Amino acid sequence: MIQVNNLTKIYSNGTRGLDDVNVNIQDGEFICVIGLSGAGKSTFLRCLNRLNDATSGQILIDGDDIAFAQGAKLRTLRRRIGFIFQQFNLSTRLSALENVLAGRLGYHNRFVGALGLFPQADIDLAKGALERVGLADKFNVRVDQLSGGQQQRVAIARALAQQPKLILADEPMASLDPKLSGVIMGLLKSFNKDGISVVVNIHVLELATAYADRILGFNKGRLVFDGPPSALTESEIERIYAGSVADL
Numbered sequence: 729m730i731q732v733n734n735l736t737k738i739y740s741n742g743t744r745g746l747d748d749v750n751v752n753i754q755d756g757e758f759i760c761v762i763g764l765s766g767a768g769k770s771t772f773l774r775c776l777n778r779l780n781d782a783t784s785g786q787i788l789i790d791g792d793d794i795a796f797a798q799g800a801k802l803r804t805l806r807r808r809i810g811f812i813f814q815q816f817n818l819s820t821r822l823s824a825l826e827n828v829l830a831g832r833l834g835y836h837n838r839f840v841g842a843l844g845l846f847p848q849a850d851i852d853l854a855k856g857a858l859e860r861v862g863l864a865d866k867f868n869v870r871v872d873q874l875s876g877g878q879q880q881r882v883a884i885a886r887a888l889a890q891q892p893k894l895i896l897a898d899e900p901m902a903s904l905d906p907k908l909s910g911v912i913m914g915l916l917k918s919f920n921k922d923g924i925s926v927v928v929n930i931h932v933l934e935l936a937t938a939y940a941d942r943i944l945g946f947n948k949g950r951l952v953f954d955g956p957p958s959a960l961t962e963s964e965i966e967r968i969y970a971g972s973v974a975d976l
């Protein structure tokens with residue numbers, strides 16, 4: 729369980745990316761985060777695994793505050809949280825399998841990754857993850873020779889190979905043909921059915937309501953909606969999307 733208390737992120741230029749956010753994420757939930765561009769969705773996800781440092785507040789993971797954790801504690805936290813980026817964040821000159829093995833780096837000392845000395849169990853796990861996302865025939869293909877949809881599936885396999893408790897996905901379909909949205913959301917939903925908690929930032933409201941158990945709505949860094957898709961009435965939607973992008 730993740731408990732976020734009074735989380736605030738103020739960027740160095742004074743922008744409030746997050747403003748006093750309080751939310752609990754239960755194990756096994758599938759959450760979609762919605763809001764206008766600039767509402768704070770990415771900042772929220774990035775603070776949860778410390779790609780961004782919060783300015784103040786707490787992030788308790790199973791009771792352990794990680795908002796300002798460092799060193800081994802941070803490393804242990806991060807290895808159980810998979811992060812999927814809009815722009816995939818792959819090493820494009822390496823093969824699909826090598827990229828997925830990077831998901832195992834948090835479990836070993838740095839020489840294992842640098843020298844490519846992953847144990848056979850990791851290689852089997854990485855291959856299994858690629859099979860799961862439909863890329864069984866691409867293990868040894870360089871990532872820059874794959875399509876955008878295939879690259880995102882490599883990134884999803886990398887997150888899965890971490891054996892995560894939680895997957896955070898920041899607009900995972902935004903760089904892809906809209907036709908692939910269902911594939912990506914379907915994969916995340918299938919991992920969720922296996923017990924992995926999933927939090928997805930998403931622009932497309934229809935996808936959010938179709939897949940989520942719970943929706944979080946942000947506006948100008950504030951959490952302004954927290955409830956099931958069925959509670960997302962027209963007036964709530966207007967509240968979440970209130971203001972123009974120019975105000976943010």
Ligand SMILES: Nc1ncnc2c1ncn2[C@@H]1O[C@H](COP(=O)(O)OP(=O)(O)OP(=O)(O)O)[C@@H](O)[C@H]1O
Pocket residue numbers: 739740741743744745763764765766767768769770771772976
């Ligand atoms: N590195 C940064 N420095 C300064 N301000 C930032 C930085 N990153 C984000 N912001 C600002 O923080 C606010 C929240 O941004 P964030 O990227 O979290 O929004 P978002 O909802 O994810 O938007 P989008 O849907 O466009 O990705 C915005 O006003 C943004 O301009």
